[in-house]
Amino acid sequence: MTTPVLDVRGLAFAYPDGHQALFGVDLHVHRGERVALLGPNGAGKTTLVLHLNGIHLAGAGSVAVSGLPVTKANIKEIRRRVGIVFQDPDDQLFMGTVREDVAFGPANLGLRGEALDAKVTEALAKVGMEEFADRPPHHLSFGQRRRVAVATVLAMDPEILVLDEPSSNLDPASRRELADILRGLDVTVLMVTHDLPYALELCERSVILDGGVVAAEGRTVDVLSNADLMRAHRLELPFGFDPVAAAATL
Amino acid sequence: MPAHLKVLALVGxxxxxxxxxxxxFAAYAFFLGVLVTVGAVGRVRPGWVLKRMVVETPFVVFAVLMPFIAHGPRIEVLGLSLSESGLLSAWGLLAKGTLGVIAGLMLAATTTPQELVHGLERLRLPQQLVQIMAFMVRYLEVVTDEMRRMAVARASRGFVARNPLHWPVLARSVGALFIRSFERGERVHLAMVSRGYTGRMPR
Structure with a gap:
């Protein structure tokens, strides 16, 4: 088997105040896969995500991205390989214009001049936001800002795109547009979400994180249609949603 | 015209x-003429400038008072006894102040905040100051929006700030806004670090 893009083994982590969030997480994501990370609030999802690009370093166990271990020495390359899109686009977009914001990541990697411009244009084109390049981010709609936030990490040519609640606060049309964009990207995706229909629509495989460990994993349709498993981890489908019927329409 | 040249022109x-x-007096007429020309070239609407000139009001009040309170030889104007040197000082203050405000507004009218920040950067203003300004420009709207939402939420629960007894509530709101902004600052930093930020803006 090839080296997984994301290889998390026995990851445990406690915050400095002693609160332990992760108790031995094992997670593998292979190239081209789209995987949903599900779980109730407080399960440790965000803590896990912050390990993937070395904001937190493993207390025990290990994290590797395409074979490269996440350590202090590798941090620059790790942050290029792992692109995290945070939940609130206002946290992610902090420069004066969309163009500058998308350029921020690749410029930190040393790209300059025409190569940088080309990269920015390419990333914005992938999310359909080229014509907004010179607008200040706060003048865009929420859905547009979310798309630009995705472009800011795509511009770094990540090996894996990590999305924290990508569909939150989006109106249904923006939510669908984002789904279309994500489906069209040729990139590995790990998606943290409470939006279970969205997980079913976009991700073949799902992982349930609960109590700081991986409680279950499998095909998304199997996970969502296992009522006992769902109840045990405080996961609930929207009223009237039938995952098996929905999966049949995919 | 590049923003840094505009800033230099303004200061000069x-x-x-x-x-x-x-x-x-003739020189001042000439200065005003320069500003009017700039405004015409930059297609600045006179109404826009006039509305924003109210910031000058405190100076105007002070200038108007000066002829009444200054010492020295006095002259009669419309039956009022005014100080001659006071009149002259008032004129100087008013003329220079007004020209300054109009010139500043010309810059503001023809330059976006982003261009201004870049202009200052090109003028070799220290990186830290430029970064702080850029963040202020970016997040001013986010924070005022948050403030507005908090005010709406307060008002929706029947709060009206009518007398000083209500001030503690306002103080707590400001405190909450500060904490929120501080936490947002931390999240922004996290997002920056995730994209390879190491303490310097890439140039």
Whole structure:
């Protein structure tokens, strides 16, 4: 088997105040896969995500991205390989214009001049936001800002795109547009979400994180249609949603 | 015109205006002419400028008071006894102040905040100051929006700030806003670090 893009083994982590969030997480994501990370609030999802690009370093166990271990020495390359899109686009977009914001990541990697411009244009084109390049981010709609936030990490040519609640606060049309964009990207995706229909629509495989460990994993349709498993981890489908019927329409 | 040249022009213009003796009335007419030309070239609407000139009001009040309270030889104007040197000082203050405000507004009208920040950067203003300004420009709207939402939420629960007894509530709101902004700052930093930020803006 090839080296997984994301290889998390026995990851445990406690915050400095002693609160332990992760108790031995094992997670593998292979190239081209789209995987949903599900779980109730407080399960440790965000803590896990912050390990993937070395904001937190493993207390025990290990994290590797395409074979490269996440350590202090590798941090620059790790942050290029792992692109995290945070939940609130206002946290992610902090420069004066969309163009500058998308350029921020690749410029930190040393790209300059025409190569940088080309990269920015390419990333914005992938999310359909080229014509907004010179607008200040706060003048865009929420859905547009979310798309630009995705472009800011795509511009770094990540090996894996990590999305924290990508569909939150989006109106249904923006939510669908984002789904279309994500489906069209040729990139590995790990998606943290409470939006279970969205997980079913976009991700073949799902992982349930609960109590700081991986409680279950499998095909998304199997996970969502296992009522006992769902109840045990405080996961609930929207009223009237039938995952098996929905999966049949995919 | 690049923003940094505009900033230099503004500073230069103001130095000349301030250094001009207040008795050279013709020079002031010329300065005003320069500003009007700039405004015409930059297609600045006079109404836009006038509305924003209210920031000058405190100076105007002070200037109007001066002829009444200053010492020295007095002259009769419309039956009022006014100090001659006071009148002259008032004229100087008013003329220089007004020219300054109009010149500043010309810059504001023809330059976006982003261009201004870049202009200052090109003028070699220290990186830290430029970064702080850029963040202020970016997040001013986010924070005022948050403030507005908090005010709406307060009002929706029947709160009206009518007398000083209500001030503690306002103080707590400001405190909450500060904490929220601080936490947002931390999240922004996290997002920056995730994209390879190491303490310097890439150039």
């Amino acid at each position: 213009f103001m130095l000349v205006v301030v250094a001009t003796p207040r008795e050279w």
